[in-house]
Amino acid sequence: MKMVSEQQEAFLHLIMRLGYFGITMEVKKALRSGKDLQAFEIETVDDAGIGLKAAHELASRQVGGSHSLSYSLRDRKNYLRSKRQREMAYGQMISDYAHFGDVVSFDTTFGTNNESRPFGVFVGFNHFRETVVFGAALMYDETFDSFKWLFETFLKAHNGKHPKTIYTDQDIAMGKAIEEVFPAAWHGLCTFHISQNAAKHLSQGNNGESSILSDFSACMYEYEDVTKFEYEFSIMREKHFERVVQGKRNTELASEFDSRKKLPRIKMRTPMLLQASKVYTPIIFEAFKGEYERSMAACTKALDGDSEFLVSIGSFEGDLTFEEE
Template identity: 50%
Template sequence: MEFKNSDEAWAFWLSYSGQKGFEVRKRYTNKRPSDGKVTSCKFVCANEGLRSEDKRDHLTKFPRAETRTDCMNVKTDRKNGSLIVSEVVLEHNHTLHLPETLHLMVSQRKISELQAFEIGMADDAGIGPKSAHELASRQVGGRPNLSYTLRDHKNYLRTKRQREMAYGQAGSMLKYFQDKIAENPSFQYALQMDCEEQIANIFWVDAKMIMEYAHFGDVVSFDTTFGTNKESRPFGVFVGFNHFRETVVFGAALMYDETFASFKWLFEAFLNAHKGQVPKTFYTDQDAAMGKAVGEVFKEAWHGLCTFHIMQNAAKHLHEEKDEDNKKEKKKDKKKEKNEEKKRKENEETSVLTDFSACMFEYEDIAEFEQKFDLMRKKVSKQTWLDSIYKCKEKWSECYMKDVFTLGMRSTQLSESLNNDLKIHFKSDFDINRFFKHFDRVVQGKRNTELNSEFDSRKKLPKLCMRRPPPMLVQASKLYTPGIFEAFQGEYERSLLTNAIPTDASPPDDVLTNARLKKKVVETKTSKRKRTWLDKKHKIRKKREKIEEVGEEASSGSAQAQSQAHAQEQVANDSVSSGKGTNDSLSSGKGKESEVYNANLSFTQLLTGPITDDAFIGLCSTHIQELYINLLQFYTYTRTAGVRRSTGSAEVERRDKDGMGAGWEQQRRRGRQLGVPASFREDAE
């Protein structure tokens, strides 16, 4: 057999070995020094030859399996410009492989350029090797048709990363920054060197971050996290809200340590990158070094502490005083004592934490805050932590934050949320290149979310809850984003409810005549209004108002019982009044309507308290109006008929029997349909 070159001979040898079921390899290849052409080569079976003996074999506890059996070989020599097979041995002294395992033989496995590109793209997209290999095998119809295995996939990625890190950690990082600057000259980075001229702290920001900070940099949250890179460096991110109330990134940093000097350098680098624009509000956790650096660099900003971290620390440090006498009495039954002690501790700690939470979120008056905080001090045995947190009360208490611009932010929850997203994509063994690539993926995901929100805001019209919305709401729906408009509309509705019933003026006549009870709409997943950050604030206030109303209702319970008895007597007197009296009351009730209206009576008070017929009819729903008017007609008619029968006149009795009898039976039937009690009808008859 003749071949033009060694590549053609090797391709034939591979094809033949695949059909027969054995692995092959190149034994040697000789080339001419003058022109580099192959003069001779030898292709052998993978089991050709014998493994040489090692003097340390007797020390090996787990020796490798033997794979060499001195099997066949093929030798080719060059003659007349082509390679000719000069020697061949086709017999094998070992078992051949099955056709189903062809894809597992080393000589048959190879990653092409296209497959290498797809493997790299899958790795950049965050797809794991196992999932990427499964996808590739499905694309070609199964793993037997794929030219490489999962181990080859992982080996290729490891080799690629080693090539990328050829310049070392620092060199690879600087190369990444230079590539970013080449893409967009607005990309900025800063490095801080230590005394040994080694890179300690790193800060970077791209063009999109600079632009977003210029628009939304009024409120900034900063926090650090660990376990995102191979060197275990603290990773810090500056984040904030955009116009859709979604997370935007303003900058990122890899730090060597969390000291005052490092934080000060980082915050100064942040301001330099954003042209000295200081945020109005800056949220951090309770780290002392970080707080000191914020006060020195961001002098014009209001520094807020994360309420979530404060509550976590409160749960650790706040405990109520224990009653030692009760402890001694309960030592008899140890099991019962442990259970009761656990429950009692939970209740005590919950009550103290509830008081502390109220001081943090509810009290808007400084005097009330000081009073409640002093009462809480008496419940706590150790006040060291409480005294330390009280010194910085201006940074977390609601009463000191009335004039602070926070956009509803009270914690570093945005930073914590972003850190969780980062930890999903990051691993602690990531080198610097893989760290930067996956961080870009996370940031790009946040920006894609903003684009989706922008698309939805242009496609979907905002929902106006009012049938006849005022021009202000219509204009706001066109200017604001859906989330901001939802919050604005909720506040507008609350303002209307607050000012809906004036206390110094009688209502207009059309309010009473057109009064209707609002039909209750069952809230579903589609009809339920999305809660905003302002709803949480109002929910806390409503809870507080309900607690205060409980005491007032308890004190007014006896007064309501007396008014209920008086109301029943008044209704009985009104029911037996004459038809003329009824008409007079309907025509002269405007003054009394104002009294009822101005008193802001609830629906329960309308039913139980003393009230005139006109006011009752005007303020109740359509169905109750119909019921009560029919009852009045029923009473009026029965009373008139009864008077006529009592006269003893034959003419009246005849008219009652002939003309009025049908109407009487009709009204009595109507009373039964309306649910008038039998005793009620019998008294009327």
Template identity: 40%
Template sequence: MEHGEAASLGRYFSCQLKENPSYYFATQLDCEELITNIFWANARMIIDYSHFGDVITFNTTYSTNRDSRPLGVFLGLNHHRETVVFGGALLYDETIESFVWLFESFFEAVSEKKPITIFTNQYAAMSAAIKVVMPKTYHALCSWHMWQNAKKHLGHLLKNESQFNDDFLRCIYEYDGEDEFLTAWNEMLDKYNFRENKWLIDLFKLKEKWAQAYVKRTFTAGMKTTQLSESFNADLKDCLHTDLNIVEFFTHFETVVNQERDKELEAKYNSRHKFPRLKLKSSPMLNQVATMYTPTLFDLFQTKVEEVMTLSILEHNASQTHSYVVGVFNQYGKYEVMWNPLDETLSCSCKKFKSFGVLCRHGLKVLDVLDIKLIPNRYIMKRWRRDAKDGSGKNCTTHNIKPDTQLEYVD
């Protein structure tokens, strides 16, 4: 930092603590007692993390000052599928040590609550730090950045073999089954004579972090990329320039965070004053969730209900647990749905509910065949409901957090 900036930063943090004692910040010093890394999270960020910190994205691709020091922002999705900010960091470098310190500081702020899944770019140092600090968290790689890396390493093939694009992207997104994915991957390597390509060999070693066949096994809230980070960085770029002093940077950062919160308040207002348009007004199931899901989630769910009409029960095996094979007649793609009438549990091989938190069209087809008109409550995940943020303002598991009352919604 330039001379005097550390003192300015200290005064800024002191003012934040006076306004709200729940504000959290941490600084890391080097051997000469100079500030190297900074992490901060205000009360609203901490509260939002307690509700929506199950899946987060983090990257450090955006630099904010003349020395090109990286800015890192922890982001997620709220119940309206709008971007929510959980904390920010200014880092001196991108070493394992810096990332370990940052992640530990972040989790100290949120009472050590770890996410289910974290999406990042393909950084070896960050990956190593994640293994140290959150070993039980599923680490997924951003598929968009992976595709950008493919352009760098396989550019000549992408230009000359247009079909390779489709084959490669299908390996990332389309194959639900592990055997299907492995077969398609090996066929792709043979087709383009890429058995010895080092980049693809190394990428395959990380397949559990990016291939749909593996990613679907954990909760991702529908995320596949760090696009939230890219969008947030784009918003930051509109109000930042490299010669800002440290306090000006924090002021502008707060402005962008508040803009994201304004989007949530607008979505909340609309959800209270606009009833969703039901395409099947007599449907008990749509009427059931219309006032439970946020409008965005209701629209997604209603689309799945419409898609039920295209599906067929291809096989049915009735025993203690009912097994159904569901698919589109004469088309590729079959999924096994299991229904247990004793405890009213439903599962599908597509694992959509496990990864997204909303019942899939295959499961809805089986409920329709069974003449079950309402969704069992266990399959309406609270994190997608209108009342997802109802409850006391607690920092994840322990102490009470005082929110910023200036940002509270008023009817």
């Protein structure tokens, strides 16, 4: 077994004592469980350069033997290996964010497994215009509290550095969390999500008209000057607004033609229905005729006097229940 110097043993003894008695209030708040305390001790001893077996032997000696430790030598070894692997991965993310974290894109459109839990990724661009990952998180839901916790944790992981610009999709809860956690950041919407929503909504009800999507894409990608963009967007809006209005007018004219050409079918040729068929359009007349036919099943019951009545609509079989409203 590797020998340990008296200075190293004294240092470990001091760490073990601090682990239980001499920790400041700030450290106590950070160490919320026994596992956190053990991790603190293992990492501190490892940082001091004490070997794996020697550190474990001394830790066992402090508690009266290895059987009194809640972890084994293999557990200590696995923990330190996992820690170093995390530091290697996270270290690159922290370095990338320090250099390229002024502009961040956060996307939660990814879904995982059958439960479709949101998987959020913080990404950006480096000086080669290549995508770099600043962080990721598997979330339970997409509520304000979840986003707030995630953004605060992201800041802690990156030493409190705030992004200057952050792009996301159009999510109300996320937007509120960004306003609270990143108050100085400019919040914009990703062009990808805008394009997807445009293709989804503008393609509905266009009656084969495809130029609206090309015009919209031109406004998004071809005009960088603000004045030029506003001018072209206004032209596009007026052009397609007039097209939609004209389409509705054509539909109205077609309905007017059909109402004059096709007479409504009347089963009960009562004076009221005959008069209504001449005044109302076919669709309004059908609604009126239904109400009229329903009123034929109404029965009335006189109350005290002759000026008030109760009306009930139901079957003539059995007693009718009259309820005053």
